[in-house]
Amino acid sequence: MRIRIGALAAILWVAALPAAGQSPPKPPANDDCLACHDATATRPTGQSMAVDATRFEASTHGPMACVDCHADLAKLTEFPHADKLAKVECGSCHDDVRSKYRDSIHAYGKEIVGLSMAPACADCHGKHDIKPRTDLTSRVYHTRIAETCGSCHTGIKEHFDTSVHAVALKKGDTKAPSCTDCHTAHAIQRADTDKWRLDVTAECGSCHTKVVESFRRTFHGKVTELGFSRVAACADCHGAHNILPASNPASTISQARLVSTCGKCHQGANQQFVKYDPHPNPQDYSRSAVLWWANRFYWVLIPGCFGFFGLHSALWFLRAARERRKKGGAA
Numbered sequence: 001m002r003i004r005i006g007a008l009a010a011i012l013w014v015a016a017l018p019a020a021g022q023s024p025p026k027p028p029a030n031d032d033c034l035a036c037h038d039a040t041a042t043r044p045t046g047q048s049m050a051v052d053a054t055r056f057e058a059s060t061h062g063p064m065a066c067v068d069c070h071a072d073l074a075k076l077t078e079f080p081h082a083d084k085l086a087k088v089e090c091g092s093c094h095d096d097v098r099s100k101y102r103d104s105i106h107a108y109g110k111e112i113v114g115l116s117m118a119p120a121c122a123d124c125h126g127k128h129d130i131k132p133r134t135d136l137t138s139r140v141y142h143t144r145i146a147e148t149c150g151s152c153h154t155g156i157k158e159h160f161d162t163s164v165h166a167v168a169l170k171k172g173d174t175k176a177p178s179c180t181d182c183h184t185a186h187a188i189q190r191a192d193t194d195k196w197r198l199d200v201t202a203e204c205g206s207c208h209t210k211v212v213e214s215f216r217r218t219f220h221g222k223v224t225e226l227g228f229s230r231v232a233a234c235a236d237c238h239g240a241h242n243i244l245p246a247s248n249p250a251s252t253i254s255q256a257r258l259v260s261t262c263g264k265c266h267q268g269a270n271q272q273f274v275k276y277d278p279h280p281n282p283q284d285y286s287r288s289a290v291l292w293w294a295n296r297f298y299w300v301l302i303p304g305c306f307g308f309f310g311l312h313s314a315l316w317f318l319r320a321a322r323e324r325r326k327k328g329g330a331a
């Protein structure tokens, strides 16, 4: 038995010899592909199958081989190739991003529901002209993200364009939020779940730090902090995509619209009710003199109270100690 296996191995080894002398076939070079896929190439059907070599080379993947992405052609030795090729799997290199994307509403729509309109990687990034996110011409450069998402979410983009945030972005203020600051880029979730609504409040607060402090002082803030999303969080009063300063009459928090904004949840809200301050700041006299004075009053009252009773207790303690010593000395 042992001999027979040995003999078989020897035969296989001999058979393999000529192949070992050759190097494995080289994958097709980019120029091979570009010979057919030049800048004007069309399919037999008339559809484009052009690749702009200059733009590809200037892209972040410029140094790569075509077959790094079109991996099913990597072992091709003879053209023409099959008419139908496998989809490019971006996640084979960008594994971290793929795992985030896989849990998103977009992947759910695309892969589970089968919505052809839901975006895969290339719908947001492009195919052969992908640039790093820090490049001004990238589709995902901070100030261009709204346009990219807005190519599908047109209604929201229209609202967003009028907001104070979008206006700031247009001026080049990269500190203002775009879609992904509130929604993330890859792990996008449905926007109507409790957990998500609570997370967004934290997100608004990461930029508006002073305001979030004041919000936490309110009933709405305290309850939100406990994890209940039924009370008002930032977006319930300010809107999500159409956020405007109070001075703009179109704002949900303008004097003209406050009654209806609060009225969504507080039936019978009126001008008196909306005088309630959603962002109380006891340090700010101009905002509310009453709150400021109340705060000062407590500053005097509380140290005063503790000071007085503290001193009182200390004296009491001293006296008791002296009494005890006196008694001890007498015994």
Ligand code: HEC
Pocket (backbone or CB within 6 Å): 028, 029, 032, 033, 034, 035, 036, 037, 043, 044, 049, 066, 067, 070, 073, 079, 080, 081, 082, 083, 084, 085, 086
């Ligand atoms: C001999 C010419 C030729 C060469 C060389 C060639 N292609 Fe093609 N390629 C075609 C034609 C023709 C089609 C259109 C097939 C159809 O739609 O019927 C095509 C289609 C494609 C498609 C679309 C496939 C699909 O499923 O719709 C991709 C991707 C592609 N080629 C990539 C490459 C890559 C990468 C290379 C280099 C490894 C390459 N091609 C080399 C002729 C060529």
Ligand code: HEC
Pocket (backbone or CB within 6 Å): 030, 033, 034, 037, 048, 049, 050, 051, 056, 061, 064, 065, 066, 067, 068, 069, 070, 086, 087, 088, 122, 126, 127, 128
């Ligand atoms: C970063 C990955 C990547 C690289 C590198 C790449 N492609 Fe593509 N290519 C894609 C994606 C994504 C598509 C869209 C179809 C899909 O998802 O499979 C595509 C589609 C194509 C198509 C079909 C026509 C079209 O525009 O949809 C052709 C032809 C093609 N690529 C040729 C090439 C050639 C030639 C090269 C090298 C010069 C190349 N590709 C390099 C990702 C890539």
Ligand code: HEC
Pocket (backbone or CB within 6 Å): 105, 106, 108, 109, 110, 113, 115, 117, 118, 119, 123, 124, 145, 148, 149, 150, 151, 152, 153, 179, 180, 183, 184, 185, 188, 189, 190, 191, 192
């Ligand atoms: C190619 C079109 C397309 C692009 C681009 C796109 N989306 Fe979507 N988006 C969809 C579709 C389709 C759905 C619905 C998916 C579903 O319901 O399963 C969706 C769902 C959503 C939802 C969940 C909506 C809900 O009902 O709660 C959010 C949030 C969202 N997208 C945000 C974004 C953001 C942010 C971007 C940009 C970073 C973006 N989308 C880019 C097509 C797109």
Ligand code: HEC
Pocket (backbone or CB within 6 Å): 090, 091, 094, 097, 098, 101, 106, 119, 120, 121, 122, 123, 124, 125, 133, 140, 142, 145, 180, 181, 185, 186
């Ligand atoms: C809905 C649109 C959208 C889809 C779908 C999408 N991306 Fe992105 N991607 C973005 C945006 C926007 C950014 C910029 C992030 C930012 O600045 O907040 C980005 C950033 C990136 C980056 C830069 C590094 C990083 O982690 O931020 C990589 C790499 C990337 N995407 C790869 C992918 C891959 C791979 C897929 C598919 C699995 C994908 N993207 C799907 C919109 C998208």
Ligand code: HEC
Pocket (backbone or CB within 6 Å): 060, 061, 064, 068, 069, 088, 089, 090, 091, 092, 093, 094, 121, 122, 125, 126, 127, 130, 131, 132, 133, 134
């Ligand atoms: C064969 C591996 C490979 C594949 C496949 C691939 N990439 Fe990349 N990608 C890279 C490398 C390498 C870089 C440059 C290094 C880096 O920044 O991560 C890069 C960079 C990027 C960037 C810029 C990252 C940044 O910092 O902003 C984006 C966006 C991106 N890729 C998206 C995609 C998309 C979308 C696909 C599919 C169409 C894809 N990649 C397919 C290897 C790959």
Ligand code: HEC
Pocket (backbone or CB within 6 Å): 146, 147, 149, 150, 153, 156, 157, 160, 165, 177, 178, 179, 180, 181, 182, 183, 191, 192, 200, 235, 239, 240, 241
């Ligand atoms: C400042 C934070 C913020 C920014 C920026 C933002 N969103 Fe939203 N988005 C929200 C909030 C909060 C909700 C939940 C809305 C609600 O409950 O009325 C939401 C809901 C959504 C929904 C689902 C609900 C619907 O009305 O269909 C989509 C889709 C969406 N946003 C897309 C986008 C897109 C696209 C952009 C960029 C143009 C964007 N968002 C920018 C906070 C934001």
Ligand code: HEC
Pocket (backbone or CB within 6 Å): 164, 165, 168, 173, 175, 176, 177, 178, 181, 182, 200, 203, 204, 205, 206, 207, 208, 234, 235, 238, 239, 240, 243, 244, 245, 246
């Ligand atoms: C990434 C940072 C960032 C996030 C996240 C963010 N904002 Fe803003 N916000 C800004 C910047 C920057 C401005 C200033 C724009 C200007 O003054 O031109 C602004 C302006 C505003 C204004 C107008 C203030 C004024 O004084 O005119 C309101 C109201 C506002 N944001 C509410 C919100 C709400 C509500 C959220 C969450 C749903 C939010 N913001 C999320 C950065 C952010």
Ligand code: HEC
Pocket (backbone or CB within 6 Å): 201, 204, 205, 208, 211, 212, 215, 220, 232, 233, 234, 235, 236, 237, 238, 244, 245, 246, 247, 253, 258, 277, 278, 279
């Ligand atoms: C109960 C409703 C309500 C909630 C909840 C709320 N706000 Fe406000 N916010 C208002 C009103 C009303 C004003 C305008 C009057 C004022 O300045 O107090 C305002 C003012 C602001 C301003 C200044 C705008 C300006 O024009 O001066 C910012 C920024 C702001 N809010 C951000 C936030 C953020 C961030 C959150 C969540 C942490 C939040 N708000 C929660 C109602 C609310």
Ligand code: HEC
Pocket (backbone or CB within 6 Å): 219, 220, 230, 231, 232, 233, 236, 237, 258, 261, 262, 263, 264, 265, 266, 273, 274, 275, 276, 278
């Ligand atoms: C998204 C719904 C929602 C919005 C919008 C909203 N609130 Fe509230 N608010 C609540 C809930 C829920 C409670 C707690 C239940 C209760 O006592 O009514 C609450 C409690 C309050 C309280 C404390 C009540 C108490 O008994 O101590 C005041 C004051 C208040 N809201 C004022 C406002 C004002 C002013 C606005 C508009 C600027 C506003 N709210 C907008 C949901 C909302």
